[in-house]
Amino acid sequence: MNVFCKDSRFSGIESFEEKLWLASPTMHGEEQKWINDAFQKNWITTAGENIDFIEAEIAKKIGRKHAVALSSGTAALHLAMRLAAEKIYGVPQVGHGALEGRKVFASDMTFDATVNPVSFESGELIFIDTETDSWNMDPVALRKAFEIYPDVKLIVIAHLYGTPGKMDEIREIADAHGALIIEDAAESFGSTFNGMQTGLFGDYGVISFNGNKIITGSSGGMFLCDDEEDAKKIRKWSTQSREDAPWYQHEELGYNYRMSNLIAGVVRGQLPYLEEHVALKRAIYERYAEGFKDLPVKMNPYLSGSKTNHWLSCITIDPEAMCETRRSDKSATYVSEPGKSCPTEILDALCAFGAEGRPIWKPMHMQPLYKNNSFVTVSGKDVGADIFARGLCLPSDVKMTAAQQDKVIEIVRRCFDR
Numbered sequence: 001m002n003v004f005c006k007d008s009r010f011s012g013i014e015s016f017e018e019k020l021w022l023a024s025p026t027m028h029g030e031e032q033k034w035i036n037d038a039f040q041k042n043w044i045t046t047a048g049e050n051i052d053f054i055e056a057e058i059a060k061k062i063g064r065k066h067a068v069a070l071s072s073g074t075a076a077l078h079l080a081m082r083l084a085a086e087k088i089y090g091v092p093q094v095g096h097g098a099l100e101g102r103k104v105f106a107s108d109m110t111f112d113a114t115v116n117p118v119s120f121e122s123g124e125l126i127f128i129d130t131e132t133d134s135w136n137m138d139p140v141a142l143r144k145a146f147e148i149y150p151d152v153k154l155i156v157i158a159h160l161y162g163t164p165g166k167m168d169e170i171r172e173i174a175d176a177h178g179a180l181i182i183e184d185a186a187e188s189f190g191s192t193f194n195g196m197q198t199g200l201f202g203d204y205g206v207i208s209f210n211g212n213k214i215i216t217g218s219s220g221g222m223f224l225c226d227d228e229e230d231a232k233k234i235r236k237w238s239t240q241s242r243e244d245a246p247w248y249q250h251e252e253l254g255y256n257y258r259m260s261n262l263i264a265g266v267v268r269g270q271l272p273y274l275e276e277h278v279a280l281k282r283a284i285y286e287r288y289a290e291g292f293k294d295l296p297v298k299m300n301p302y303l304s305g306s307k308t309n310h311w312l313s314c315i316t317i318d319p320e321a322m323c324e325t326r327r328s329d330k331s332a333t334y335v336s337e338p339g340k341s342c343p344t345e346i347l348d349a350l351c352a353f354g355a356e357g358r359p360i361w362k363p364m365h366m367q368p369l370y371k372n373n374s375f376v377t378v379s380g381k382d383v384g385a386d387i388f389a390r391g392l393c394l395p396s397d398v399k400m401t402a403a404q405q406d407k408v409i410e411i412v413r414r415c416f417d418r
């Protein structure tokens with residue numbers, strides 16, 4: 001028995017029969033066929049037709065010349081980071097990170113996998129605050145960062161919750177400073193900005209097939225680029241950097257980061273359903289927007305020139321409708337107030353009835369791991385902290401029915417009851 005069941009605001013609401021997820025894998029049957037195909041041909045390894053197929057298909061879909069299938073989006077980000085670092089600063093000695101003594105500008109409000117590869121390579125992260133139009137890296141803050149740190153040559157940027165950031169402005173600023181961009185499109189596969197797919201804007205792009213993404217392989221990721229030598233290098237590094245020799249010959253540091261042909265089979269089976277998933281996610285977003293029209297909340301915004309995949313639907317609560325709330329490093333408390341609510345109360349209420357929401361990704365500059373890193377904001381604001389304080393992600397599973405979503409909407413509404 002949870003407290004919400006005894007709370008008169010929620011009278012008459014029954015729990016979901018089955019747990020309603022934030023975003024869970026949605027299989028269609030073809031995935032099994034391509035796994036079986038790999039079994040039949042005994043390509044149970046990190047090579048095979050499924051891998052070749054998805055590399056070609058995804059490169060074509062995004063408009064890139066090359067795509068390399070890897071074990072995860074994080075692995076793809078790591079190799080992209082090392083490649084970019086070596087291009088800019090040269091090959092490091094063994095035992096040294098490719099970014100040692102170097103600063104890198106990074107999105108602040110993102111999942112830590114976006115930024116950790118900078119640390120893998122011993123670089124120093126400088127976090128750039130978020131804008132309010134798409135919840136991504138603020139070009140104004142980026143411009144300011146270049147004034148403070150004019151020598152920076154590398155930027156890593158994510159498209160949060162599938163929503164494309166201001167890539168035209170960011171590209172212009174990067175070019176003006178001769179900086180390379182690594183574009184983390186892990187959450188935004190299928191989204192476009194000015195008619196171009198995300199993953200196409202960076203010097204290198206990355207997508208992910210983690211279990212909760214818009215399409216999945218259960219795990220897996222992909223590195224995207226246009227230069228054939230770059231693609232070759234990533235293939236080589238991802239398979240332990242073996243030289244062309246009769247024995248194991250090594251001139252460069254290597255990794256075991258290649259995708260399995262079984263995983264690629266799942267991705268291959270999912271690919272034809274990308275657009276369908278995007279359409280379902282969009283419908284979910286619009287249903288929430290309609291359902292919350294008269295509540296003191298706002299949906300996560302997107303830019304007029306963009307078409308987002310609406311991977312996750314999120315809201316922020318208007319400042320005047322926030323009840324008193326306090327967050328420590330690992331827990332949160334709040335004081336329930338008539339007509340007001342807060343992310344923790346809404347998430348607790350959803351959880352009590354069997355639905356999974358999630359707080360906004362906690363900004364990197366607020367993470368104990370990166371507490372000593374610089375954070376560049378526009379004139380004393382902290383947009384990321386504000387969105388984190390007032391925002392949350394709602395159940396956005398493509399299998400969610402309209403009736404289930406209406407109940408989610410009703411639970412959120414009741415949180416604001418008087």
Ligand SMILES: *Cc1c(COP(=O)(O)O)cnc(C)c1O
Nearest residue numbers: 072073074111113114186208210
């Ligand atoms: C999921 C995700 C990643 C990491 O992808 P994995 O395939 O899980 O390693 C990186 N960046 C962002 C923004 C993500 O959401």
